[in-house]
Amino acid sequence: MPKVSEDHLAARRSQILDGARRCFAEYGYDGATVRRLEETTGLSRGAIFHHFKDKDGLFLALAHEDAMRMADVAANQGLVQVMRDMLAQPDQFNWLGTRLEIARRLRTDPEFARGWSQRSAELTEATINRLERQKSAGRLRDDLPTDVLVGYLDLVLDGLIARIASGHAGENLSAVLDLVEESVRRRD
Numbered sequence: 616m617p618k619v620s621e622d623h624l625a626a627r628r629s630q631i632l633d634g635a636r637r638c639f640a641e642y643g644y645d646g647a648t649v650r651r652l653e654e655t656t657g658l659s660r661g662a663i664f665h666h667f668k669d670k671d672g673l674f675l676a677l678a679h680e681d682a683m684r685m686a687d688v689a690a691n692q693g694l695v696q697v698m699r700d701m702l703a704q705p706d707q708f709n710w711l712g713t714r715l716e717i718a719r720r721l722r723t724d725p726e727f728a729r730g731w732s733q734r735s736a737e738l739t740e741a742t743i744n745r746l747e748r749q750k751s752a753g754r755l756r757d758d759l760p761t762d763v764l765v766g767y768l769d770l771v772l773d774g775l776i777a778r779i780a781s782g783h784a785g786e787n788l789s790a791v792l793d794l795v796e797e798s799v800r801r802r803d
Contacts, residue, residue: 628666631656632680635673636713644674644716675730678717682738690741693749694768695796698775702788705779714776742768756801764799771795 634656638647641655649660649670656663667673688697720727746764749755755764778788 631663631666632677635677639713682735686737686741690745693745694742695792698772698792715780754801755799
């Protein structure tokens with residue numbers, strides 16, 4: 616039996632994640648059946664589950680990939696920039712509906728919550744580090760602990776995701792993000 620190259624395996628994994636992202640975005644977690652996953656990826660269930668243990672594993676891998684992408688932006692430009700990117704390029708964030716599924720499962724599924732907390736730590740860490748650097752540079756409010764600022768920005772992010780996912784992206788949300796950004800800046 617011929618060996619499959621690492622590049623081929625990586626490309627196949629990427630193909631599966633791209634298709635799964637579209638499938639979860641369109642049908643939600645429960646509606647993303649194995650048959651639909653096969654249709655959107657163009658691959659058989661055997662090929663899909665060769666790379667991922669099960670549907671949960673696929674969903675967590677997708678959520679982790681998206682959290683890592685967001686963490687890269689948050690580390691360099693801040694969490695508000697992540698939100699601005701969502702508004703500017705909604706087609707690049709077609710997975711937003713899956714965030715709602717993540718929130719539901721965090722509340723109802725302890726095993727999922729454990730797996731998610733391990734995978735989402737990068738975004739939280741990137742946000743904390745960025746806020747600490749901005750505080751040290753005198754750009755952010757110093758009258759609030761960093762964990763309060765993180766909680767505030769996470770709350771705004773969750774609200775923005777809910778608004779976009781429900782089709783309300785055109786409601787001058789950019790101005791709302793300006794207000795959020797101004798509210799965390801240092802006041803002299």
